[in-house]
Amino acid sequence: MTDLHPPGVNGERRQLINLAYRLLGSLAEAEDVVQETYVRWYAMPERQRQEVASPGAWLTTVASRICLDLLGSARARRERYVGEWIPEPVPGRSEWLGGPDSVDPADRVTLDESISMAFLVVLDSMTPAERVAFVLHDVFRYSFAEVADIVGRTPAACRQLASSARRRIDTSRRPSSVERAEVVRDFKRAWETKDIEALIGLLDPHVIATADGGGLALAFLVPINGGEQVADAWMEIATYGPAPTLLEHTVNGQPGLIARLDDTVVSVYAFDIVDGRITRIWVIRNPEKLRPWTAD
DSSP states (O other): OOOSSOTTTGGGHHHHHHHHHHHHSOHHHHHHHHHHHHHHHHHSOHHHHHTOSOHHHHHHHHHHHHHHHHHHHHHHHHHTSSSOOOOOOOBTTOGGGOOOOOOOOTTSOOTTGGGSHHHHHHHHTSOHHHHHHHIIIIITOOOHHHHHHHHTSOHHHHHHHHHHHHTTSOOSOOOOHHHHHHHHHHHHHHHHTTOHHHHHHHEEEEEEEEEEOTTTSOOOSSOEESHHHHHHHHHHHHHSSSOOEEEEEEETTEEEEEEEETTEEEEEEEEEEETTEEEEEEEEOOGGGSHHHHTO
């Protein structure tokens, strides 16, 4: 059996998963992209592979182009999706989520920041070309000349794409992980004790809660807006059906919650917090997106 990940190429796999996940917002699709990338590598004649000066650069280029094609067709696929689509959440601080340690320039985001649910949702609002140019340059530090070779545009055009994408990113200060954890813990306590007043106090008046059941799990189909409305919805959740066990858990690198029923994760909750209040809640209930959590 052919070894798909020999020395010299195997070391690129984690980097490719890192990249593809941020480009697609789906771990399952990212893994498929990486597998397809290696298939194309081994489809080349041996002599042609030996002529590749940098296998890592070749693999990155191919993976990025596959992602670009997938992003181009994502809009049509989303139109057939039941309810809201939220990026696939990832548990804990799995090794593949980390990247090479480096000093980050002020105008670039860190790898940890670039997997937060808030960040991934903003990425999903970009055009495919903006997303690829921005992620490659601002997150993975490729030069615009390298990005241009990957996306098939001029360096100047790629610089403009990344600049346009960067304007969508909220650069306001976010709380520390400790501060986030305190707010999430208070939210959990208020929810478990059905203290609606405490819950409202933790929510920004303009909070938005979005759920993703994918038509495979019960979830509200449209976002809920407003602190009182979200609090009312969470009180209904607390009284509907068997009570799950709520656990604090790292979700996409930040404090979040998971709900377990019979040792199965049935919901993952991610939050965005500004000035001590929750401004966004993302609820992922689609079981196809929760498979890594059941094994966690």
